[in-house]
Amino acid sequence: MNDLSPLDVASAAPLLPAQGVANLSRRGFLGAAAGALVLAVALPGRRALAQAEGAGAIAPKPGTRVPAFLELRPDGSVKLLSAFVEGGQGINTAMAQIVGEELDVDPARFEVECAPPGPDYALVNGMRMTGGSFSTRSSYAAMRRLGATAREMLIRAAAARLKVQDGELSTEDGKVVHAASGRSLGYGELAAEALLLQPKEDVALRDPSTFRYIRKPLARLDVRDKSTGRAIYAIDQKVEGMLYAAVTHAPVFGTEPEALDNEAEVKAMPGVHSVHRLPNAVAVAADSWWRARQAVEALKTRWSEPPKDGLDAMSSSFSSEGLLSTLKAASAKGLPSETEGDADAAFAKAAKVIEAEYDAPYLAHAQLEPPSSIARFNPDGTLDLWVPNQMPELFQTLAAKVADLAPEKVIIHSPMLGGFFGRHFAYGPANPYPQAILLAKATGKPVKVLWSREEEFLNDAVRPLSFSRFRAALDASGQPTAIEVKTVGEGPTARWFGAILKTPVDSSAVEGIVEKPYAIPNRKMEFLKIAHPVNIAFWRSVGHSMNDFFYESFFDEIAEAGGKDPFELRMALLKDKPRHLNLLKAVAELSGGWKRGPYDAEGGKRARGVAMASPFGSETATIAEASLVDGEAKVHRLWIAIDPGSIVNPAIVKAQVESAAALGLSSALFEQVVYKDGVRQAKNYDGYRILARDHMPEVHVAIVESGEPMGGVGEPGLPGVPPAVANALAALSGQRVRSLPIANTKLSGA
Amino acid sequence: MYEIDVNGEKRQAEVEAGTPLLWVLRDTLGLTGTKYGCGIAQCGACTVWVDGAAMRSCQFPVEAVGEAKIVTIEAIEQDEVGRKVVEAWVEAQVPQCGYCQSGQVMAATALLKEIPQPTDQDIADAMTNLCRCGTYNHIASAVRRAAA
Numbered sequence: 041m042n043d044l045s046p047l048d049v050a051s052a053a054p055l056l057p058a059q060g061v062a063n064l065s066r067r068g069f070l071g072a073a074a075g076a077l078v079l080a081v082a083l084p085g086r087r088a089l090a091q092a093e094g095a096g097a098i099a100p101k102p103g104t105r106v107p108a109f110l111e112l113r114p115d116g117s118v119k120l121l122s123a124f125v126e127g128g129q130g131i132n133t134a135m136a137q138i139v140g141e142e143l144d145v146d147p148a149r150f151e152v153e154c155a156p157p158g159p160d161y162a163l164v165n166g167m168r169m170t171g172g173s174f175s176t177r178s179s180y181a182a183m184r185r186l187g188a189t190a191r192e193m194l195i196r197a198a199a200a201r202l203k204v205q206d207g208e209l210s211t212e213d214g215k216v217v218h219a220a221s222g223r224s225l226g227y228g229e230l231a232a233e234a235l236l237l238q239p240k241e242d243v244a245l246r247d248p249s250t251f252r253y254i255r256k257p258l259a260r261l262d263v264r265d266k267s268t269g270r271a272i273y274a275i276d277q278k279v280e281g282m283l284y285a286a287v288t289h290a291p292v293f294g295t296e297p298e299a300l301d302n303e304a305e306v307k308a309m310p311g312v313h314s315v316h317r318l319p320n321a322v323a324v325a326a327d328s329w330w331r332a333r334q335a336v337e338a339l340k341t342r343w344s345e346p347p348k349d350g351l352d353a354m355s356s357s358f359s360s361e362g363l364l365s366t367l368k369a370a371s372a373k374g375l376p377s378e379t380e381g382d383a384d385a386a387f388a389k390a391a392k393v394i395e396a397e398y399d400a401p402y403l404a405h406a407q408l409e410p411p412s413s414i415a416r417f418n419p420d421g422t423l424d425l426w427v428p429n430q431m432p433e434l435f436q437t438l439a440a441k442v443a444d445l446a447p448e449k450v451i452i453h454s455p456m457l458g459g460f461f462g463r464h465f466a467y468g469p470a471n472p473y474p475q476a477i478l479l480a481k482a483t484g485k486p487v488k489v490l491w492s493r494e495e496e497f498l499n500d501a502v503r504p505l506s507f508s509r510f511r512a513a514l515d516a517s518g519q520p521t522a523i524e525v526k527t528v529g530e531g532p533t534a535r536w537f538g539a540i541l542k543t544p545v546d547s548s549a550v551e552g553i554v555e556k557p558y559a560i561p562n563r564k565m566e567f568l569k570i571a572h573p574v575n576i577a578f579w580r581s582v583g584h585s586m587n588d589f590f591y592e593s594f595f596d597e598i599a600e601a602g603g604k605d606p607f608e609l610r611m612a613l614l615k616d617k618p619r620h621l622n623l624l625k626a627v628a629e630l631s632g633g634w635k636r637g638p639y640d641a642e643g644g645k646r647a648r649g650v651a652m653a654s655p656f657g658s659e660t661a662t663i664a665e666a667s668l669v670d671g672e673a674k675v676h677r678l679w680i681a682i683d684p685g686s687i688v689n690p691a692i693v694k695a696q697v698e699s700a701a702a703l704g705l706s707s708a709l710f711e712q713v714v715y716k717d718g719v720r721q722a723k724n725y726d727g728y729r730i731l732a733r734d735h736m737p738e739v740h741v742a743i744v745e746s747g748e749p750m751g752g753v754g755e756p757g758l759p760g761v762p763p764a765v766a767n768a769l770a771a772l773s774g775q776r777v778r779s780l781p782i783a784n785t786k787l788s789g790a
Numbered sequence: 791m792y793e794i795d796v797n798g799e800k801r802q803a804e805v806e807a808g809t810p811l812l813w814v815l816r817d818t819l820g821l822t823g824t825k826y827g828c829g830i831a832q833c834g835a836c837t838v839w840v841d842g843a844a845m846r847s848c849q850f851p852v853e854a855v856g857e858a859k860i861v862t863i864e865a866i867e868q869d870e871v872g873r874k875v876v877e878a879w880v881e882a883q884v885p886q887c888g889y890c891q892s893g894q895v896m897a898a899t900a901l902l903k904e905i906p907q908p909t910d911q912d913i914a915d916a917m918t919n920l921c922r923c924g925t926y927n928h929i930a931s932a933v934r935r936a937a938a
Contacts, residue, residue, distance in 0.1 A: 128887030128923050259883060266888025267879035267895055269823020269863030276822035284817065310806055328805070330813040408827045408835055408889040408922050458825070458889030459922045493828045691883060695928075699886055702924020725832040725920065733917055736926035 103182030127457030142187030173752020257691030374568030386522030409458020503579030518602025552587025592763030649767025657751030662760030700757030834919030
């Protein structure tokens with residue numbers, strides 16, 4: 041349970057459907073390169089087969105069974121069981137808009153909940169997850185069809201009831217209407233009969249030019265509850281008779297509790313029920329969380345010795361600085377991640393060669409809701425688990441192993457998330473649910489485990505520290521003729537989904553460095569894997585979160601070396617890429633025309649930087665305006681043009697881009713998880729600085745709908761921000777920041 | 791045993807001295823609208839009013855409450871200014887994940903009760919709560935809207 045080995049995703053396959061859905065985008069699952077990754081979804085697993093045989097049924101095609109998704113209520117409201125979990129990205133509202141459009145029900149009357157595990161919801165390449173900015177683009181077509189299918193069934197049910205032909209009926213916001221006789225029936229009255237009908241395979245979809253809800257900036261469904269404290273998160277849940285548990289994890293990751301010196305004393309503290317040793321942790325169960333926490337923090341625990349050095353496990357001498365040195369010193373050849381033309385030849389005849397090294401630190405998710413889980417074993421042999429998660433079926437499989445139960449005995453509840461940004465995938469010891477299960481088993485009572493903020497900062501799985509070395513060849517006219525990049529490190533996809541990666545190059549380590557759109561004819565990119573002894577994670581925009589900073593900053597170095605304006609060079613190298621060119625023009629226009637500066641504004645000097653990114657099937661172009669205030673970078677305005685192909689809710693798209701931009705700026709300016717002597721240094725927001733109001737810039741977003749296949753929205757706003765800011769600072773101060781966060785570099789005033 | 795006035799009601803809490811008001815509200819009294827974020831008065835997710843002043847309840851020990859009147863997000867709509875703030879939050883579509891917003895609404899309402907027409911600087915000074923979704927601009931616009 042607590043090792044770092046990749047998850048056996050194949051073991052979750054029993055919960056996946058026999059048929060996958062069509063490939064989602066050219067980039068494929070989790071932003072992997074086209075063709076690089078094929079999910080093993082075609083094989084029905086043991087459990088699906090057993091179920092199918094047992095029930096004499098065939099696993100449903102995901103997203104097609106109306107009753108798995110919709111409950112049409114007598115009061116005219118609709119309950120939608122969504123394949124996705126809401127964590128601020130607005131997916132519940134988007135799902136209501138898509139289904140409501142075709143069903144013909146105002147999305148405002150939808151109540152949306154995350155569905156329990158089941159093959160009906162495997163809408164992301166035959167799997168189910170909320171991540172990779174996949175939710176809307178993966179399910180849009182299926183959810184439209186689902187709404188239309190249900191509407192057609194309701195019309196047929198009404199025709200039978202009213203004894204008229206289907207063709208004489210129409211629908212009107214939740215009612216089937218017979219215009220000729222003036223009669224109408226509410227969907228709720230018809231639901232029971234309608235659901236008995238055989239669904240039609242080929243229902244007609246609405247003409248998009250008649251959309252009333254899709255592409256409109258509808259209000260979000262959850263905003264009032266979230267403005268009045270009524271929204272319920274995992275941390276707010278309570279079950280009858282439960283104990284509260286607090287934990288203290290091993291000071292050095294991977295060590296074990298060997299002895300408790302004062303157990304009797306701690307047991308006698310107020311409200312304490314019991315004291316427990318867990319894998320890599322100790323726990324106290326009590327009648328309130330505060331009492332449990334006081335007690336667990338009073339425990340005097342002796343821990344096993346970590347290794348003195350090496351990278352096989354966390355050692356007592358490990359430091360993030362040391363790891364960066366190891367990555368920099370790695371001389372072994374990597375595996376090719378992108379090869380085009382003849383880079384060696386181009387370098388041999390270059391008029392000028394430039395080189396630079398870039399790095400970015402480990403990052404914490406730092407979502408405001410600390411992780412918690414409730415486990416309750418029931419008399420009928422089932423286990424209820426309330427667990428923040430982005431993959432219900434995988435958590436069900438993993439929890440079943442911890443509980444030693446069959447997966448179908450585990451009932452997963454997926455509450456609304458108080459922020460996630462990649463935090464709630466399955467990360468072995470970085471999830472509290474195994475502790476809740478073990479403690480519920482040990483105490484014979486339901487247990488809620490809540491991690492203190494300190495435990496969260498010390499045990500969150502982190503965005504990997506990253507390093508890349510860049511070289512570029514320029515000809516006599518200053519044009520880049522070749523680019524070469526060596527990336528050294530590890531990505532989260534290979535760590536956690538290694539079994540399904542079909543290529544030795546981890547896309548999550550190199551995305552943002554490969555597949556760039558610029559016409560640089562000769563390219564030689566390689567990736568050398570060096571595994572970290574650290575629990576690594578997906579973090580909003582994953583590899584793009586640092587790689588676009590590396591590449592787009594180095595691009596400006598190329599422009600500088602060739603004596604060219606960085607915006608003009610981008611325009612020139614994108615002249616045959618109309619989608620990118622259009623976006624670059626759009627962001628320039630949004631910002632009032634490209635100007636690099638420095639220029640005078642509001643009593644100081646400011647400058648601008650530009651960056652492009654191609655994350656998660658979308659394209660972005662970003663311009664940042666920055667100044668220096670007492671040597672600290674200050675970003676005043678961000679302009680972001682995003683082309684996600686097509687959209688569902690422009691207000692949510694803009695909110696997501698602004699949110700991603702804030703996180704990108706936060707990471708660019710301040711954030712870093714620093715290891716020293718095998719231990720993370722920051723334990724709370726006082727040591728791990730995140731963006732506060734005083735550094736929030738104006739954010740201006742332009743949505744460009746090119747009509748290309750629908751891309752992601754939740755993450756793409758992030759990657760362009762750090763390089764746009766660094767490029768602005770370089771224009772302002774002449775200093776090139778090659779190591780994040782920017783706060784680590786002393787910037788001199790312009 | 792402590793008796794405290796929460797949202798106009800006398801409530802009893804059987805807790806030790808030193809227990810933060812936050813945990814009395816959440817676990818003893820079941821008022822979970824007030825959130826735990828950091829426990830060190832950094833993030834502001836736990837903001838409540840103590841005699842009308844915005845206070846971070848995670849660092850406010852129960853014994854310090856005394857006769858003070860505590861108001862939590864659960865009672866925000868019983869306050870005239872609070873109602874306006876909630877409406878402004880809805881109109882400006884402020885929340886994303888929403889986890890910090892109870893604290894933001896409590897801080898904003900306390901600000902507007904003290905300064906009905908706050909300047910941008912007043913907003914910056916009073917609204918120091920953290921938001922990981924980066925809704926700061928929408929929060930400021932909602933505060934201005936509620937003040938109008």
